[in-house]
Amino acid sequence: MNLGLKNRVVIVTGAASGIGKAVAQGYAKEKAILALADINLKGLQELKKSLKDVEVYVEKVDVTDAKSCETFVKNVAKKYGRIDILINNAGTAKMGDMATFPEETFRQHAELMMYAPVRLTNLCIPYFKKNGWGSVVNTASIFGKQPGGLISYDTIKAADIMITKDYSSYCAAFNVNVNAVCPGPVDTPLWYADGQLGDQLAGATGMKKKEAIDWFAKTNIPMGRYAKPDEIANAVIFLSSVPAHYITGVALNVDGGMVKSTI
Numbered sequence: 001m002n003l004g005l006k007n008r009v010v011i012v013t014g015a016a017s018g019i020g021k022a023v024a025q026g027y028a029k030e031k032a033i034l035a036l037a038d039i040n041l042k043g044l045q046e047l048k049k050s051l052k053d054v055e056v057y058v059e060k061v062d063v064t065d066a067k068s069c070e071t072f073v074k075n076v077a078k079k080y081g082r083i084d085i086l087i088n089n090a091g092t093a094k095m096g097d098m099a100t101f102p103e104e105t106f107r108q109h110a111e112l113m114m115y116a117p118v119r120l121t122n123l124c125i126p127y128f129k130k131n132g133w134g135s136v137v138n139t140a141s142i143f144g145k146q147p148g149g150l151i152s153y154d155t156i157k158a159a160d161i162m163i164t165k166d167y168s169s170y171c172a173a174f175n176v177n178v179n180a181v182c183p184g185p186v187d188t189p190l191w192y193a194d195g196q197l198g199d200q201l202a203g204a205t206g207m208k209k210k211e212a213i214d215w216f217a218k219t220n221i222p223m224g225r226y227a228k229p230d231e232i233a234n235a236v237i238f239l240s241s242v243p244a245h246y247i248t249g250v251a252l253n254v255d256g257g258m259v260k261s262t263i
């Protein structure tokens with residue numbers, strides 16, 4: 001299948017690591033033009049170095065900062081004259097006791113994973129309208145569909161699914177599709193890096209990190225393992241492709257069968 005992505009200008013946020021990095025690598029294979037944003041500039045620069053024979057622009061962007069997002073989108077449009085695809089992916093997660101979960105952390109998570117996608121979508125809409133075509137994919141989570149016990153994360157990812165649905169209706173009039181992917185647990189630094197979910201799960205279960213992650217996969221995921229980042233990237237890239245353009249307002253599970261609901 002020809003995905004029609006050659007020379008499309010694609011913004012990916014949170015591109016320095018995990019799913020965002022795999023998404024960027026996938027678009028590079030399709031010969032898209034990459035505009036990559038992250039707070040981790042070093043990670044972006046390393047990724048850029050590894051991507052051969054493809055146009056890549058990287059910028060240090062804090063998506064929780066409106067000015068930083070505005071400058072980035074303007075820079076991309078100035079450099080390439082257009083923006084075709086937006087992948088809202090930057091995110092994080094934190095386990096914690098619900099009754100004592102810090103309000104400030106909840107707010108930061110909302111800035112990062114709820115307001116940032118709205119802000120960036122709004123900033124890109126004028127360029128999509130100019131093209132007469134555009135595509136947005138938001139990285140939500142299956143925990144936006146069924147609870148994972150992470151109060152801020154579950155709440156905000158559910159909001160992302162509704163944001164996706166609302167924008168899909170709004171943007172259809174100017175030929176833009178808007179979808180979400182809902183990954184189950186994915187093999188990324190969000191789980192494996194020091195202090196992240198794997199360590200938090202180990203703390204909660206009294207197991208070692210790897211043992212805790214394996215136990216979680218075996219007891220919760222029918223396929224018995226976490227996804228690889230490129231298995232999520234494949235879904236993101238397909239949803240933004242030309243052959244998938246009639247698909248809009250969808251929140252696609254990529255979860256090894258973990259979601260039990262039929263909707």
Ligand code: NAD
Nearest residue numbers: 014017018019038039062063090091141183185186188190
């Ligand atoms: P990751 O930690 O590997 O990557 C997240 C990236 O976001 C990092 O490069 C980080 O620097 C960047 N980032 C964080 N705050 C930022 C900010 N303010 N501005 C710009 N960039 C920022 O995590 P991941 O697993 O690749 O997660 C990517 C997305 O996928 C997140 O939205 C996450 O919620 C979602 N997700 C992950 C999983 C999973 O199990 N890993 C499951 C479902 C959904």
